[in-house]
Amino acid sequence: MHALTIKDLTKTYSNGVQALKGIDLSVESGDFYALLGPNGAGKTTAIGIISSLVNKTSGRVEIFGHDIDTDLETAKSCIGLVPQELNMNTFDSVLNIVVNQAGYYGIERGLALQRAETYLGELRLWDKRSEIARNLSGGMKRRLMIARALIHEPRLLILDEPTAGVDIEIRRSMWDFLRRTNEAGTTIILTTHYLEEAESLCRHVAIIDEGKIIEDAPMSTVLRKLQREVFVLSVRDPLESAPNLPGFETNLRDSCELEVAVTAGTNLNTLFGTLSDSGITVLSLRNKANRLEELFMGLVENKQSATG
Amino acid sequence: MNFRVNWIGFKTIVRKEFIRVVRIWIQTIVPPAITMTLYFIIFGNLIGRRIGEMDGFDYMQYIAPGLIMMSVITNSYGNVVSSFFGAKFGKHVEEMVVAPLSNATIILGHVAGGVVRGLFVGAMVTAIALFFTNLTVAHPLITFSMVILASVVFALLGFVNAVFAKKFDDISIIPTFVLTPLTYLGGVFYSISMLPEFWQNISLGNPILYMVNAFRYGILGVSDISIEYAYLLVGVFVVGLFSLNLFLLNRGIGIRE
Numbered sequence: 001m002h003a004l005t006i007k008d009l010t011k012t013y014s015n016g017v018q019a020l021k022g023i024d025l026s027v028e029s030g031d032f033y034a035l036l037g038p039n040g041a042g043k044t045t046a047i048g049i050i051s052s053l054v055n056k057t058s059g060r061v062e063i064f065g066h067d068i069d070t071d072l073e074t075a076k077s078c079i080g081l082v083p084q085e086l087n088m089n090t091f092d093s094v095l096n097i098v099v100n101q102a103g104y105y106g107i108e109r110g111l112a113l114q115r116a117e118t119y120l121g122e123l124r125l126w127d128k129r130s131e132i133a134r135n136l137s138g139g140m141k142r143r144l145m146i147a148r149a150l151i152h153e154p155r156l157l158i159l160d161e162p163t164a165g166v167d168i169e170i171r172r173s174m175w176d177f178l179r180r181t182n183e184a185g186t187t188i189i190l191t192t193h194y195l196e197e198a199e200s201l202c203r204h205v206a207i208i209d210e211g212k213i214i215e216d217a218p219m220s221t222v223l224r225k226l227q228r229e230v231f232v233l234s235v236r237d238p239l240e241s242a243p244n245l246p247g248f249e250t251n252l253r254d255s256c257e258l259e260v261a262v263t264a265g266t267n268l269n270t271l272f273g274t275l276s277d278s279g280i281t282v283l284s285l286r287n288k289a290n291r292l293e294e295l296f297m298g299l300v301e302n303k304q305s306a307t308g
Numbered sequence: 309m310n311f312r313v314n315w316i317g318f319k320t321i322v323r324k325e326f327i328r329v330v331r332i333w334i335q336t337i338v339p340p341a342i343t344m345t346l347y348f349i350i351f352g353n354l355i356g357r358r359i360g361e362m363d364g365f366d367y368m369q370y371i372a373p374g375l376i377m378m379s380v381i382t383n384s385y386g387n388v389v390s391s392f393f394g395a396k397f398g399k400h401v402e403e404m405v406v407a408p409l410s411n412a413t414i415i416l417g418h419v420a421g422g423v424v425r426g427l428f429v430g431a432m433v434t435a436i437a438l439f440f441t442n443l444t445v446a447h448p449l450i451t452f453s454m455v456i457l458a459s460v461v462f463a464l465l466g467f468v469n470a471v472f473a474k475k476f477d478d479i480s481i482i483p484t485f486v487l488t489p490l491t492y493l494g495g496v497f498y499s500i501s502m503l504p505e506f507w508q509n510i511s512l513g514n515p516i517l518y519m520v521n522a523f524r525y526g527i528l529g530v531s532d533i534s535i536e537y538a539y540l541l542v543g544v545f546v547v548g549l550f551s552l553n554l555f556l557l558n559r560g561i562g563i564r565e
Contacts, residue, residue: 013565051406054565073310073408081406087399096327103320104407106313148403 001064003029003078003156003187004050009059011045011211019045021211022059027204029064029155032182033189034202034219036292038300042211043191044084047160051081064155077105080154082145084161084191090134094125097133098148105152112151119147122177139170146174150181157181158189163197175201195293199223205292209300224264225295230288233258236281245274259288314413321404321414325391325421329428336387336425337432340379344433347375348440351497363499363530368441372434373524374496377458379433381516384426384459385487388418388466393473401563411557415467415550422463423456430455443527450535451526457542458519462487464549471553471562490516495524500532515541 004027011020019042027033037043048054050061052072061068066075088097095116102112120126123143128136133144142162149157159178163171171194178201182188192198198205198219205222207215215222238255248271249261258280262271275282329336348368356367363370395401404414437443445451465482473479494516500508511517512533522538525531531538557563 048565052564053402053405055560073313073410076406076408077313079406081402083399083402085399087402089395089398089400091331092324096324100320100324101403101407103323104317104404104409106310106316106408108316 001029002062003027003031003064004189005060005062006046006050007060009046009049009061010057011042011049011054012057019211020049020057020059023208023211023213025206025213025216027156027187027189029187030182030185031187031204032178032202033187034198034205035189035191035208036195036198036205036296037191037208041208043208044160046208047081047083047158047189047191051079051158052076053081053083077152078155080149080152080157082142082149082157082159082162084164086141086145088133088141088145088148090132092133093129094120094131094133094136094144095129097144098151101148102151107152115151115153116147119150120144123147124173139166142166143170143174146177150186154186156187156189160191161193162190163192163194171197195296199292207296207299214299219292222295223292228261228263230259230261231285232288233260233275233285234283236283239280243278243280245271245278248274309410310408313408314410317404317407317409318413318417318420321417322420322424325387325418326424328391329387329421329425336383337429340383340429341432341436344375344379344436347371348437352440363528365528365530366441369443369528370499370524371497372437372441372443373527374494374520376430376433376437377455377520377523378491378496380426380430380455380459381462381491381519382483382487383429384422385462385466385469385483387425388422388463389470389473389479389483391421392418392467392470393476393479396470396473396562397476405563411554414557415464415553418467419460419463422466423459426459426463427455430459445527446529447526449526451523454519454522454526454538454542457539457546458523461515461519461542461545461549464546464553467553468549468556471556473562490514493517495520495532515545518542 004025006023006025008022008024009020010022012018023046035043035046045054049056050063052068063075063078066078068075098116098120099109099112102115103109117126120129123146125140125143125147128140133141136144146162163174166174175197178188190198190202203219205215205217205219206213232253235256235258239252239258242250242252242258245260247266251259253259260271262268272282352368352371356371359367361367392401434443469479469482493511494514495511500511500517503511518533518538518541521531521533522535525535
């Protein structure tokens with residue numbers, strides 16, 4: 001079953017800006033789905049329409065088979081939204097914010113308090129339950145919005161840049177939490193500018209640019225499209241210049257760090273063999289840039305040069 | 309529409325509004341208490357003694373129902389306009405918009421919150437009035453029904469204002485330039501029979517006049533206008549304003565892009 005089906009969705013704002021130019025998307029139930037795109041590509045507009053915060057111009061949206069035009073309230077009850085911008089009453093307490101949200105979904109206060117303890121606890125906010133929201137740190141506010149979105153236990157959780165501005169430790173703990181939430185059966189749609197995050201968490205990726213979907217495939221399929229990867233090698237013995245490795249493009253970053261470009265289909269064993277033949281001992285290896293980031297930039301830049 | 313979801317949602321909004329009124333009591337409860345005490349001291353006690361009787365009652369008794377109604381009207385309106393506009397401004401109105409609540413529930417919840425504050429302040433002003441004069445309720449049913457209906461009307465008006473407001477100035481313009489003049493000219497401090505015929509006829513176009521007089525009739529048993537007509541007018545306002553708010557929210561005006 002599809003958690004989300006979008007058909008030919010368009011949105012033209014009153015100022016004439018065409019944010020969505022007829023997009024189609026299908027998200028399988030249980031998937032962890034990345035919706036990526038540069039700023040202004042239409043991600044937040046698409047999420048706004050799915051969650052009823054933005055009126056669509058045309059097209060169809062179904063949440064677990066419930067059409068937002070004919071069965072809006074059921075469709076809404078299936079979704080939990082963590083928006084990009086903070087949208088909570090920062091003068092209210094953490095507990096009130098979460099429990100009130102449960103009330104808006106028809107959850108009795110007693111049950112809402114139990115769930116609040118569960119989700120605020122899992123997101124390490126239970127100790128802050130009586131705190132006024134504006135006194136929380138940025139990371140805590142983000143986690144509070146996740147707890148709030150989960151309080152009615154939605155089948156589809158949509159996160160619009162949930163880790164923006166969050167330090168790496170908190171970000172990684174949020175990743176763990178989201179993985180567990182997805183493993184427990186919640187379908188997750190994630191937008192993020194941290195492509196490492198999308199690559200690490202998501203099994204499917206769609207890339208949107210200028211209101212159109214330019215890529216939509218399983219993450220593994222998308223990453224296989226990468227034509228070229230650059231690795232950074234730490235070498236034991238300092239080098240004076242970039243070595244000439246047949247079949248590989250090299251660049252010396254500093255005397256102990258060598259960049260090597262490897263084209264798709266090339267066996268890394270060949271690279272190590274060539275390095276060994278040249279008398280270079282490799283201590284460690286890492287990607288110069290995140291693989292998805294390279295692909296993303298390639299797709300977006302190709303499109304811009306094609307339209308420019 | 310899922311009745312259970314909407315009923316719990318309604319209770320949640322009302323509870324949230326009540327907590328808000330109590331949390332910011334220094335803005336919601338104290339100012340009307342001080343203002344109304346000053347009205348009773350200055351207009352009722354100091355100036356009122358020189359005015360003498362009006363419609364068979366001493367001036368303090370005559371203005372007390374009007375002052376109670378005035379505080380109910382301004383607080384019902386003020387609560388809804390500031391709360392709902394605040395929710396729009398802080399974007400936490402989205403908490404309700406994304407939930408499976410009907411737009412009618414969102415309106416009714418906020419209106420009930422406005423009525424709760426209006427009646428609470430009205431009760432407080434009544435208690436203050438009793439320090440200055442004796443009040444007996446001539447027609448309890450009319451008194452209570454009219455104060456609740458007037459509170460509903462102005463809570464609904466506050467909601468309309470909040471829906472259209474884009475900045476904080478927009479929520480003070482209507483109270484300052486429309487609500488306050490209409491309240492002062494709505495027979496709170498005088499009987500329109502004291503006015504020349506032309507101004508009496510102009511006054512009949514002021515809806516607050518009907519509410520103040522019907523409420524005064526409920527307490528004192530005297531009124532400048534027909535009570536039946538007051539109920540009809542208030543009923544039309546309730547239905548009309550609720551329908552207008554529902555239309556606005558269904559169109560997404562003020563809450564959706």
